[in-house]
Amino acid sequence: MRVALDTNFLVYAEGFNDSSKEKAAEQIIRQLSVESTFVPVQALGELFRVLVRKAGRTPETARNSLLGWQNSFPVIETSHPILLAATDLAVDHRLSIWDAIILASAESASCRLLLSEDMQEGFTWSGVTVVNPFAAKRHRLLEALIEK
Numbered sequence: 001m002r003v004a005l006d007t008n009f010l011v012y013a014e015g016f017n018d019s020s021k022e023k024a025a026e027q028i029i030r031q032l033s034v035e036s037t038f039v040p041v042q043a044l045g046e047l048f049r050v051l052v053r054k055a056g057r058t059p060e061t062a063r064n065s066l067l068g069w070q071n072s073f074p075v076i077e078t079s080h081p082i083l084l085a086a087t088d089l090a091v092d093h094r095l096s097i098w099d100a101i102i103l104a105s106a107e108s109a110s111c112r113l114l115l116s117e118d119m120q121e122g123f124t125w126s127g128v129t130v131v132n133p134f135a136a137k138r139h140r141l142l143e144a145l146i147e148k
Helices: 007-013 019-031 041-053 059-072 080-093 097-108 140-147
Strands: 003-005 037-040 113-115 128-131
Touching (some): 007 019, 007 041, 019 140, 041 059, 041 097, 097 113, 097 128, 113 140
Parallel strands (some): 003 037, 003 113, 113 128
C-alpha cells in the first residue's frame, strides 16, 4: 500500500513539539516500505519553515533534515496538474491550498493513505484516505499498513 507523509508527521519525526508523537512517528517509519512511502515536495518546504522558524534550527541543519528525507523516500514533485487538482480541492472541500497540494500530490503518486494530523481523519478523495497516525484508535488502513 502506498502512503504519503504530511508535514506534521515529518515535524514530529524530527523530534519537535511532542516526544510521545516523535516515538509514534519513529515506530511507524520503521515499519514503512521505502519503495511505497512518498514525501510531497510541499511537505519538505513546510518542514524547512517549521524547523527554522519554530524549532529554532539553523537553515543548514534544516536543509540537512530535508536531504535526509529525500534520501530516505521518493519525493513527489508539485506539477501544474497537481496544482490544478489542489485548487479544485480547496474550492470544493474548503482545504487550505497547501494541504490540498499535499493531498493532490499523494493522489498523483497513487497513494492509498496520507498520514496527517491536520486534515479530517477518514476524509477520502480520489482514492486517498487521510489518516491521523497519532489518533488514540488507529485507522484500519494504518493498521493494515504496519502489520506487514
